């Protein structure tokens with residue numbers, strides 16, 4: 001299994017973004033996770049394509065863009081042009097999720113679908129075959145630094161089983177409250193991509209040590 005550590009810049013120091021991305025890269029991060037919030041689908045407002053474009057100029061790492069916005073189809077092209085390597089949309093925001101995933105692929109990006117802790121797996125079942133990545137939110141999206149919701153562990157297992165059943169090699173990503181304590185629970189359930197904001201950028205001994213602590217959970 002190819003395990004991916006994806007620091008979320010939501011918890012970065014934005015006055016030092018370039019330096020912090022370099023620190024992630026030298027510490028062996030695999031992807032950079034970018035949380036886009038619109039103040040409608042989630043209560044918080046964060047960043048847009050401009051920052052993705054700025055990240056693209058300072059890091060070679062793939063940019064994993066998580067859209068927590070209403071009507072995400074309006075912005076797919078802008079994020080793809082800005083340099084997103086993958087774009088993940090919430091099923092709750094996409095009445096035409098089948099079309100939206102195809103749109104993401106047609107822009108040359110990996111197509112991801114995600115669901116809130118309160119949304120059942122059955123909502124994404126009909127389009128699982130189209131997804132390159134399925135993201136399980138392990139907190140209610142909107143803010144970094146929230147406590148991990150253990151009731152989402154079962155969902156990871158359920159999704160991995162359904163992907164296996166249709167012969168899909170899609171990644172299962174987890175996001176929210178991921179630390180060296182919770183990561184192993186999600187790994188054992190079948191996740192292979194681990195997003196971490198606080199556990200990287202707010203790690204008491206610094207970014208490199210934070211990434212190292214997470215990496216140690218996935219090396220056998």
Ligand code: DX5
Pocket residue numbers: 008010011033035066139140141142143144145146175176177178195196197198199
């Ligand atoms: C939650 C975001 C996460 C967030 C995770 O709304 O989607 O990516 O940055 O932050 P931590 O790791 O601090 O829970």
Ligand code: ZN
Pocket residue numbers: 008033034035066175195
């Ligand atoms: Zn996220």
